[in-house]
Structure formats: structure tokens, C-alpha cells
Amino acid sequence: MMGLMASEETRTMTPPTVRSSAAHDARKPGGPSTRAWTTRLLxxxxxxxxxxxxxxxxxLxxxxxxxxxxxxxxxxxxxLLTSVPPLCFAVFGVMAPRLARRFGAGAVVCAGMAAIATGLAIRPYAGGTAGFLAASALALMGIAVSNVLMPAIVxxxxxxxxGSMTGVYSMGLALGTSLAAAVTVPVSxxxxxxxQSGLAxxxxxxxxxxxxxxPFVRGRAAASGPGQRADGATRHPDAATEASASVRTGAGREDRSEAGKEDRSEAGHEETPAPAPADPARGEAPRMRITRSRTAWALAVFFGLQATAAYITMGWMAQIxxxxxxxAGTAGLLLALTMAMGVPLAFVIPRLATRLPHQGPIVLALGICGLIGYAGLYLAPADGAWAWALLLGVAxxxxxxxxxMVGMRARTGPGVAQLxxxxxxxxxxxxxxxxxxxGVLYQHSGGWGLPITLMSALMxxxxxxxxxxxxxxxxxxxxGR
Incomplete structure (x- = not known):
């Protein structure tokens, strides 16, 4: 996994200021090793x-x-239970940038993992539907804030x-998704x-x-990259100095590669990042009027429709x-195959997307696979089950x-966080x-014809x-700004 960090095809695009700052850090005792340790841990x-x-x-x-x-x-x-994940992601995800501003991105993600662990441990034993839903919501809250902050951290x-780091992240996500689908029934x-034990x-x-x-909980800026927080705000000079001090004590360090930074002397002094012009007192970057962007709206609707398909698949495909x-065991494996397709493709697709000026052809190819897969589920769900599972996994x-595309449709870290x-x-x-x-169509129609038609229409x-x-x-x- 670490080898990926050394072989990215865009290495030659690294700005000169990054290399200059890295060379400057190399002259400091322990600088490169500290940064390498921090990067690997991250x-x-x-x-x-x-x-x-x-x-x-x-x-589930x-x-x-x-x-x-x-x-x-x-x-x-x-x-309703299968609709809880997107509801929690929408409600709690929007809180992630504000939480990161207050506590630091690393601390928020750490707390998110703790919420996931707690929610998953107690939900099978919470007693009744209401308790199950509440514990699920706790776990999904942790997932929501991590979902939003990960692209900004990358x-x-x-x-x-x-491209490659989004691929690594997406591969891990797909692997966890497919693993849970494959082994939960056999373990149960x-x-x-x-x-209860299978879920817990x-x-x-x-x-x-x-x-x-x-280690990133103490250093608020440690998981936010050079000169900015992962929520999109520029660090105040005092905060930057404080973060630099905490890095040297082992909390983690990123090389400061903002434009305009120079080596000042052999003593190792550096200029701290200038506060954002919008609010020098608070050091916050000016925010875009994101709702004025047609691309942002197109991306939001695309994200919503693919999430609809994904959560219908994760919640209902095994039942189909x-x-x-x-x-039941085979149905779990079929769901696992669908999710497992994301392991190789989640690494290939982002790298391919970053090489294309327009990602539309990839969107169309994935959509066609989804339409064929839904047609197969409608016409012969059992006979061609493995083929349909594979095609829906590609979709x-x-x-x-x-x-x-979130990372590509904005030029800066703050823009990516906001988008x-x-x-x-x-x-x-x-x-x-x-x-x-x-779920409603399935219950009232007594079959899967109408639900599958709905899935196809949304594609x-x-x-x-x-x-x-x-x-x-x-x-x-x-x-605009």
C-alpha cells in the first residue's frame, strides 16, 4: 500500500514550492522521518x-x-430502515466542516470511528425497532462525518x-462492503x-x-494538510505556529508548500501562512456561493441518484x-460479488477519470451496465444471478x-471541502x-416487478x-467569490 505513494503518475506536477519546502525540511533533524511516519499513519x-x-x-x-x-x-x-443511512448522511454530513473547524479533522474522524463501534455493538441488543434504529443512527452519524471529510483530507x-489516493480509499470502502456481505451470514x-452476533x-x-x-486528535491541523484545515478554512498564523510545535513533539507534520513560502535562513525560520483576506481575525477562507454553480448541482444530483441505486442494492438485492x-448464503455471496467489483474498479476508475478532460463517457458506460443488470433481475433473477450481480457491481x-469528480471540480482544498x-x-x-x-412497492405489489422498474427508470x-x-x-x- 505504501508503494502507491511513491509511484503516482502526476509526481512531475508537484509545484516547485513543495520541493523547495521539502528540501528545507530535510535539513532539519528528524524532519523527513517525522513526515514519512505521519504520512504512513494517515x-x-x-x-x-x-x-x-x-x-x-x-x-444488515x-x-x-x-x-x-x-x-x-x-x-x-x-x-424505512434501509432509508436511514442516506437520511443520517444528509443530516450529519453537513455538520462535518463545522466540527472540523472546531476540533480538527483528525479528531472528528476518530470520534466518527468510535461512534461506529459503539452503534454497531449495541444495536442488535437495543431491544425493539426503535432502539435498533437509534443505535444504527449513531453508527451512521460516524460514517457521515467521515464520508465528507475524507475527500478533503485526500x-x-x-x-x-x-486519483490514486481516492482509489485507495474507494478500494478500502468496497472491500469492507463486500466482506460484510459475504461473511455475515456464515458467521451468524x-x-x-x-x-445479533452476526451484526455485532x-x-x-x-x-x-x-x-x-x-495521534491526530491532539494536533488539530495534523490531518488537514499544509496551511489549511480539512474543513476548508485557512489556519490563523498563531494556529499554524501552534500546530507546527505539536508536530515536532510527535503529533504529525505536513510540509508547508503554499505559494510564496521561502527559506529564510540556515536557522530554519519559515514564514507562517497568511490569514485569508475575507476574515483576517478568524483566519477563515472566503466561501463560495456554491448553490450558484450548475456543476455543483449536477454533481449533487448525480451523487444522490447513484446513492439511491447503491442503498437499494445493499438493502434489497439479497432479498430479491x-x-x-x-x-440465503448464496444470496449473501451474490451481494458480496456486487460490492467486491468496487475493489479493483475503485482504483482503476479514479485514475482513468483524472486522465480524461470529460468524465461523461465513464458515466454512460456504468449506467448501461446498470440497465442491463436490472433487466436481468426482472427477467431471470435466479438463472443469471451471477451475471446480474457482476453488472450491478460495475454500475x-x-x-x-x-x-x-468532487476532487476535480474544485481547484483548491477549501473548494473541495465545500463542494x-x-x-x-x-x-x-x-x-x-x-x-x-x-419497500412500499414490494409490500403492496407482492413482487419485485415495480421496484425493479423504478430502479431502471432512475438510472x-x-x-x-x-x-x-x-x-x-x-x-x-x-x-464566484
Whole structure:
């Protein structure tokens, strides 16, 4: 994994100021080793966090029938349960930049992992549907803030490696998603058929993800990159100096590579970043009027429609196969295959997207795969189950593509943070009705014909807005300052 950090194709695009600052740091005792240690720890934290961003959902999808029976849920209530993830992502995701401003991005992600661990540990034993929903919401709150901050952290720390680092993050996310879908049912069977134990075991993975972020809790700026916080605000000079001091004591350090920085003397003095012109007293960067950007809206709607498809798939696809006569264990493996397609493609697609001036053709290719997969589910769900699962897995890779476009549609770290919060929060709001509506249609129609028709119909506007979001332009140019 660390080898990826040394072989990014855009290395030659690193600004001269970055190399100059790195050379300056190399003359300081312990500078390069401290930065290398911090970078490796940050990559580990990103990967472990990504592994935890979907098991709360796909582990439930694999055992949804058992959970419904155990808690006495109707199909409509189960549909509500599958709509809770996008609702929580929309509500809590918009809070992430503000929390990062106050506590630091590293501390917020660390707290998010703790919330995931706690929610997953208690929800199977909370008693009743209301307790199950409340504990699920706690875990999903932790997922929501991490979802929003990860693209900004990648942009801040790895500005010349957005494609590959987004790929690493997306691969970890896809791996965690597919792993939960594949092993939850077998583990539950091995534990005596207890769905509670099968769901609770994933809290252990979240506990492991807390550890790499602990060193970043003390250094508020440590996980925010050079000269800026991951929420998009520029650090005040005093805060920058304080962060620099905490880095030297082991909290972690990033080389300061802002334009205009120079080596001042052999004594090692550096200029601190200038405060943003919009509010020198608070050191905050001026914010865009993001709602004036057509690209931001296109990206938000694209994000929402792909999230709708993803959460319908994670929540209901295993049930579609089970109702077609596929055994529960095999249905879990089919869902795992769908999620596992994101492991290789989540690395390939972002790298390919960063090489293209327009990402629209990728959007269309993924959408066509989704339409074929839905047609197969409608016509022959059991006979061609493995083919449909594979095609829908390819279609679900619209998620890493959306994350990559978030990083490409803004020029700066602050712009990415603001665009990420807007696109994800708005997108998840858009995606809330989808899984709920599928549950209602399933219960009242008595089959999967109408729900699958709905899924197919939503794929068409997803392709249209994805094409618009893939155009080569930035939200800064459209929204103004």
C-alpha cells in the first residue's frame, strides 16, 4: 500500500514550492522521518476508516429477513430502515466542516470511528425497532462525518495524487462492503444462527480504525494538510505556529508548500501562512456561493441518484435473490460479488477519470451496465444471478467516480471541502425516498416487478446529470467569490 505513494503518475506536477519546502525540511533533524511516519499513519487511518464505512449497511442487508422476523418489521418499516443511512448522511454530513473547524479533522474522524463501534455493538441488543434504529443512527452519524471529510483530507495531504489516493480509499470502502456481505451470514450460522452476533461482530473492525487517528486528535491541523484545515478554512498564523510545535513533539507534520513560502535562513525560520483576506481575525477562507454553480448541482444530483441505486442494492438485492429461490448464503455471496467489483474498479476508475478532460463517457458506460443488470433481475433473477450481480457491481462504481469528480471540480482544498459537503449532503437527501419507496412497492405489489422498474427508470437521469457533472470546469469559476 505504501508503494502507491511513491509511484503516482502526476509526481512531475508537484509545484516547485513543495520541493523547495521539502528540501528545507530535510535539513532539519528528524524532519523527513517525522513526515514519512505521519504520512504512513494517515494512509493507514484512511484505509481502515474506509473499511468501516459500509459494513453497518451491507451486514444488515444480508440478514434483513432475520432482522425483520426478530423485530416484527413490516416491509414498509424495513424500507424505512434501509432509508436511514442516506437520511443520517444528509443530516450529519453537513455538520462535518463545522466540527472540523472546531476540533480538527483528525479528531472528528476518530470520534466518527468510535461512534461506529459503539452503534454497531449495541444495536442488535437495543431491544425493539426503535432502539435498533437509534443505535444504527449513531453508527451512521460516524460514517457521515467521515464520508465528507475524507475527500478533503485526500486533497489537502495528497494534492498531486488525488486519483490514486481516492482509489485507495474507494478500494478500502468496497472491500469492507463486500466482506460484510459475504461473511455475515456464515458467521451468524457458526454462532448458532444468531443474527445479533452476526451484526455485532463488525464493531471490532471499527475499534481498530480508531487507533491510527489518535495521534491526530491532539494536533488539530495534523490531518488537514499544509496551511489549511480539512474543513476548508485557512489556519490563523498563531494556529499554524501552534500546530507546527505539536508536530515536532510527535503529533504529525505536513510540509508547508503554499505559494510564496521561502527559506529564510540556515536557522530554519519559515514564514507562517497568511490569514485569508475575507476574515483576517478568524483566519477563515472566503466561501463560495456554491448553490450558484450548475456543476455543483449536477454533481449533487448525480451523487444522490447513484446513492439511491447503491442503498437499494445493499438493502434489497439479497432479498430479491432469496425471493427468487436462491439460498440465503448464496444470496449473501451474490451481494458480496456486487460490492467486491468496487475493489479493483475503485482504483482503476479514479485514475482513468483524472486522465480524461470529460468524465461523461465513464458515466454512460456504468449506467448501461446498470440497465442491463436490472433487466436481468426482472427477467431471470435466479438463472443469471451471477451475471446480474457482476453488472450491478460495475454500475455501483459510480460512487468512486463521484468522489473523484468532487476532487476535480474544485481547484483548491477549501473548494473541495465545500463542494464535498454540499454534494454529499444534498445527494443523500435526494436518495432518502428510494429505498423506502422500494419497500412500499414490494409490500403492496407482492413482487419485485415495480421496484425493479423504478430502479431502471432512475438510472436514466443519473446518466444525464453525470454527463453534465463530468464537464471540464470548476465550481470556483461558476459560483464566484
Amino acid at each position: 494512509v493507514l487511518g484512511i484505509v481502515l476508516s474506509a473499511l468501516n464505512l459500509r459494513p453497518a449497511i451491507t451486514s 442487508g444480508a440478514l434483513l429477513e432475520e432482522v425483520r422476523d426478530g423485530l416484527g418489521m413490516s416491509g414498509s418499516v424495513a424500507g 486533497k489537502q495531504w495528497f494534492p498531486d495524487r488525488v 450460522d457458526a454462532l448458532g444462527g444468531s443474527w 461482530l463488525w464493531s471490532g473492525l471499527a475499534v481498530a480504525a480508531i487507533l491510527p487517528w489518535l 435473490f432469496r425471493d427468487a429461490g436462491v439460498p 455501483n462504481c459510480a460512487f468512486p467516480l463521484a468522489l473523484t 464535498s459537503a454540499f454534494a454529499q449532503s444534498t445527494g443523500y437527501l435526494i436518495s432518502i425516498p428510494g429505498p423506502l419507496l422500494v 436514466v437521469p443519473q446518466m444525464v446529470v453525470g454527463w453534465l457533472a463530468g464537464r471540464d470546469r470548476t465550481v470556483e469559476d461558476e459560483a
